[in-house]
Amino acid sequence: xxxxxxxxxxxxxxxxxxxxxxxxxxxxxxxxxxxxxxxxxxxxxxxxxxxxxxxxxxxxxxxxxxxxxxxxxxxxxxxxxxxxxxxxxxxxxxxxxxxxxxxxxxxxxxxxxxxxxxxxxxxxxxxxxxxxxxxxxxxxxxxxxxxxxxxxxxxxxxxxxxxxxxxxxxxxxxxxxxxxxxxxxxxxxxxxxxxxxxxxx
Numbered sequence: 001x002x003x004x005x006x007x008x009x010x011x012x013x014x015x016x017x018x019x020x021x022x023x024x025x026x027x028x029x030x031x032x033x034x035x036x037x038x039x040x041x042x043x044x045x046x047x048x049x050x051x052x053x054x055x056x057x058x059x060x061x062x063x064x065x066x067x068x069x070x071x072x073x074x075x076x077x078x079x080x081x082x083x084x085x086x087x088x089x090x091x092x093x094x095x096x097x098x099x100x101x102x103x104x105x106x107x108x109x110x111x112x113x114x115x116x117x118x119x120x121x122x123x124x125x126x127x128x129x130x131x132x133x134x135x136x137x138x139x140x141x142x143x144x145x146x147x148x149x150x151x152x153x154x155x156x157x158x159x160x161x162x163x164x165x166x167x168x169x170x171x172x173x174x175x176x177x178x179x180x181x182x183x184x185x186x187x188x189x190x191x192x193x194x195x196x197x198x199x200x201x
Contacts, residue, residue: 051090055120059090061141062117062131069136070095071117088120089128092136127169129194132178139178142171147179155179158191158198165189 051059051073059071074089093101093114104110116128131137145163147155152174155161163170165184169192172179181192 055090055125058125059117062127062138063092064136064138066136068095069093070098072098072114074113090117090120091115092117092134127181127192129180129192129197132171132180137178139171142169144171144173144178145182146176147172147174149174152179153199155182155191155193156197156199158193158195160189160191163189 051071056071063069063071069092072091072093074091091114101110101113115130115134117131117134118128119126143165145161145165147161151161152172155172156179161172161182163182163184165182167184167186170182170184170189172182179193183190183192
């Protein structure tokens with residue numbers, strides 16, 4: 001194949017951190033294939049993104065309204081995929097990239113995209129750990145438990161806290177900054193801060 005003109009980028013290991021690699025983009029001169037996949041074609045088009053109306057209404061108060069993002073449903077393509085909470089995960093994703101996401105999902109396995117909002121198991125909605133840190137989280141929709149410095153550090157170490165909160169999920173905050181979730185069972189609470197995020201000391 002002959003190239004009349006081309007631009008490439010070489011990353012030198014002695015100038016950058018890494019092993020060094022080369023990157024270039026090539027474009028076919030032929031006309032675009034009219035039979036190429038489009039979001040309106042194919043068995044996967046829009047199927048995995050649909051959220052039941054009643055669930056969408058329940059989640060509408062979780063997120064601050066924003067025209068630039070939307071809630072979509074993620075269905076795992078690999079069994080036991082932890083990123084999909086074992087079945088159905090609801091995510092926030094940029095609306096302007098919806099078509100590109102569908103094209104990629106049709107062609108390759110997309111390991112992760114957007115931000116997890118919650119997982120849905122039967123009739124239970126479980127808030128995702130990362131969603132507690134999301135700028136679009138509607139704080140007024142959740143019961144908040146304000147902590148002092150010692151309590152906040154204990155929470156970040158995944159120690160269980162004694163809290164005064166209704167039974168169910170509550171948002172732990174420190175100086176009004178969200179840290180994560182707990183599930184209050186009445187006589188005790190479960191710390192839902194991810195084990196891989198916890199403070200070691």
